[in-house]
Amino acid sequence: MFDLTGKKALVTGATGGIGGAIARGLHAAGAQVALSGTRQEALDALVAELPGSVALACNLSDPAEADALVGRAEEALGGLDILVANAGITKDGLLMRMKDEDFERVLDVNLGSYFRLARAASKGMMKRRLGRIIAITSVVGVTGNPGQANYAASKAGMIGFTKSIAQELASRGITANCIAPGFIVSPMTDALNEAQKEAITKSIPAARLGQPDDIAAAVVYLASDQASYVTGQTLHVNGGMAMI
Amino acid sequence: MSDVFDRVKKIVIEHLDADADKVVENASFIDDLGADSLDTVELVMAFEEEFGVEIPDDAAEKIQTVGDAVKFISANAG
Numbered sequence: 001m002f003d004l005t006g007k008k009a010l011v012t013g014a015t016g017g018i019g020g021a022i023a024r025g026l027h028a029a030g031a032q033v034a035l036s037g038t039r040q041e042a043l044d045a046l047v048a049e050l051p052g053s054v055a056l057a058c059n060l061s062d063p064a065e066a067d068a069l070v071g072r073a074e075e076a077l078g079g080l081d082i083l084v085a086n087a088g089i090t091k092d093g094l095l096m097r098m099k100d101e102d103f104e105r106v107l108d109v110n111l112g113s114y115f116r117l118a119r120a121a122s123k124g125m126m127k128r129r130l131g132r133i134i135a136i137t138s139v140v141g142v143t144g145n146p147g148q149a150n151y152a153a154s155k156a157g158m159i160g161f162t163k164s165i166a167q168e169l170a171s172r173g174i175t176a177n178c179i180a181p182g183f184i185v186s187p188m189t190d191a192l193n194e195a196q197k198e199a200i201t202k203s204i205p206a207a208r209l210g211q212p213d214d215i216a217a218a219v220v221y222l223a224s225d226q227a228s229y230v231t232g233q234t235l236h237v238n239g240g241m242a243m244i
Numbered sequence: 245m246s247d248v249f250d251r252v253k254k255i256v257i258e259h260l261d262a263d264a265d266k267v268v269e270n271a272s273f274i275d276d277l278g279a280d281s282l283d284t285v286e287l288v289m290a291f292e293e294e295f296g297v298e299i300p301d302d303a304a305e306k307i308q309t310v311g312d313a314v315k316f317i318s319a320n321a322g
Contacts, residue, residue, distance in 0.1 A: 126282070171280070172282065
């Protein structure tokens with residue numbers, strides 16, 4: 001339904017469960033995709049699966065690497081139309097026990113790298129008068145979650161950041177939106193025990209965890225020409241667990 | 245000086261889609277040439293790229309006319 005033929009996209013955190021699904025979704029819609037992640041082997045495997053895609057190993061916790069990534073993608077693809085800032089980390093812990101470095105590192109990687117990527121991508125997009133900036137945030141950025149003050153702060157920060165740049169860039173044909181997944185099947189949720197999973201499922205009206213493809217579908221929509229009038233929004237994909 | 249003016253003029257025409265005869269020394273980007281605040285940022289970035297010069301924010305704020313840009317670049321480039 002949504003055709004991204006000829007579009008060039010960069011997906012960070014592409015070797016994760018959600019990132020991989022996003023890369024596959026964009027590729028299936030016709031886009032050429034640059035895949036960024038820290039694990040070279042996993043990147044190579046994904047490139048082999050998605051013809052025409054390129055692997056860009058990058059450690060986004062290093063500001064210089066984050067600054068340079070968009071330029072590398074533009075060079076490899078011959079431009080960049082779609083930025084999907086998906087890379088993120090967690091360092092969970094209750095407030096009283098949270099170390100400075102756990103707070104700062106989560107803010108740096110999740111929010112700081114998004115700032116650097118969006119700043120770099122906006123330059124080329126401004127010139128071309130076209131662009132899609134899509135940030136993968138989280139339901140907890142809106143609802144909060146005990147044990148995740150740092151993570152929730154970074155994800156809420158991404159939402160405020162996105163709303164601001166959406167206003168700055170709207171007149172140039174560039175949209176900026178967030179997608180806020182709820183509980184999605186991933187290595188992160190696999191680590192939960194059965195009792196935890198059952199408790200979570202009870203809180204979701206759809207009575208199941210989401211699939212990475214549910215997020216990929218939302219990305220493909222927001223990346224499409226049909227979504228050109230949607231900007232500054234947060235699209236919640238969470239089976240109804242939070243209705244905001 | 246005239247070389248700088250010509251290169252500045254070319255960038256302004258390209259970025260703002262402005263009439264060549266309106267791009268004169270005392271023309272204001274915003275008041276005379278139809279630029280908005282984002283355009284002025286883009287122009288400054290284009291000047292930086294073209295002339296290999298860094299234009300700090302406080303200087304950029306003062307560059308409001310074509311002549312301001314030519315003057316700053318002539319004094320600071322190369």
